[in-house]
Amino acid sequence: MADPWQSAYDFAVQVARAAGAVIRKAGEDEIKVQTKSCAVDLVTQTDERVEKIIIGSLKEQFGDGSHCFIGEESVSNGQPCNLTDKPTWIIDPVDGTTNFVHGFPFVAVSIAFAVNKELEFGVVYSCLEDKMYKARKGMGAFCDDEQIQVSDVKDINKSIIISEHGTDRSIEKVTKIFSTMQKILRIPVHGLRGSGTAATNMCLVASGASEAFFEIGIHCWDIAAGVVIVREAGGIILDVDGGPFDLMSRRMMSANNDIIAKRIIKEIEIFEVLRDDAPVPSK
Numbered sequence: 332m333a334d335p336w337q338s339a340y341d342f343a344v345q346v347a348r349a350a351g352a353v354i355r356k357a358g359e360d361e362i363k364v365q366t367k368s369c370a371v372d373l374v375t376q377t378d379e380r381v382e383k384i385i386i387g388s389l390k391e392q393f394g395d396g397s398h399c400f401i402g403e404e405s406v407s408n409g410q411p412c413n414l415t416d417k418p419t420w421i422i423d424p425v426d427g428t429t430n431f432v433h434g435f436p437f438v439a440v441s442i443a444f445a446v447n448k449e450l451e452f453g454v455v456y457s458c459l460e461d462k463m464y465k466a467r468k469g470m471g472a473f474c475d476d477e478q479i480q481v482s483d484v485k486d487i488n489k490s491i492i493i494s495e496h497g498t499d500r501s502i503e504k505v506t507k508i509f510s511t512m513q514k515i516l517r518i519p520v521h522g523l524r525g526s527g528t529a530a531t532n533m534c535l536v537a538s539g540a541s542e543a544f545f546e547i548g549i550h551c552w553d554i555a556a557g558v559v560i561v562r563e564a565g566g567i568i569l570d571v572d573g574g575p576f577d578l579m580s581r582r583m584m585s586a587n588n589d590i591i592a593k594r595i596i597k598e599i600e601i602f603e604v605l606r607d608d609a610p611v612p613s614k
């Protein structure tokens with residue numbers, strides 16, 4: 332049977348690499364910063380421009396109208412965020428926007444592709460490191476041309492765990508996030524880390540550099556590509572309560588194995604977040 336998505340996958344890699352070059356170039360000039368949901372949820376003209384370039388390139392290649400697009404900045408500007416059975420591109424043009432603004436060296440272009448709500452492939456280009464992570468369902472995960480594999484560590488005391496504090500600075504959420512981090516540190520684990528971009532964090536789990544990354548508050552575009560990459564590197568993806576993963580729930584646990592995942596899940600203090608596909612309240 333013809334392989335329907337190989338050419339789309341190859342094209343996504345090309346588009347991610349080209350988008351990364353635009354981000355690197357933009358980082359050399361003065362960056363104009365705006366905010367979205369709160370004072371620390373940053374967005375720049377580069378986020379907007381790169382998303383337009385990516386979606387424009389994909390529409391040119393697959394522009395018969397049968398493909399759908401979920402992009403961070405399109406959604407932020409009012410587009411719906413509903414995953415249907417149609418071929419759908421899920422795009423974070425600049426994952427690690429705050430890092431980009433500060434010149435902190437972890438910024439990723441994340442492009443995922445789903446059909447019938449199944450993630451078919453994911454591409455994460457860490458553009459300041461010039462590392463291309465990619466994976467197709469059932470075909471393994473790669474960093475550039477090297478196949479990658481999750482860590483084989485089963486002893487939680489010998490693990491590095493990644494988490495992020497996100498952009499919500501409410502006392503309720505900050506308290507729960509840091510109480511969770513404190514409990515994990517005191518297990519003890521070897522260390523807690525965070526790159527500042529969910530997509531990169533997932534690639535660090537996929538490449539064996541960390542045993543788990545979890546976060547409550549991320550969006551589908553931050554993690555969709557990383558989900559495929561972690562799964563194809565032999566890892567697992569769960570909800571933060573240990574249940575089945577739901578791409579639109581804004582909660583995710585990615586780990587090298589079930590033992591590590593379940594041990595960390597025991598420490599997570601869960602707080603509620605609005606789903607990505609929640610109906611937009613009428614103005």
Ligand SMILES: O=P(O)(O)O[C@H]1[C@H](O)[C@@H](O)[C@H](O)[C@@H](O)[C@@H]1O
Nearest residue numbers: 425426427428495497498528529
């Ligand atoms: O950089 P963006 O695309 O906004 O996504 C990040 C988000 O802003 C942070 O709050 C999260 O902690 C990161 O995991 C996301 O990658």
Ligand SMILES: [Mg+2]
Nearest residue numbers: 403423425426
């Ligand atoms: Mg982003």
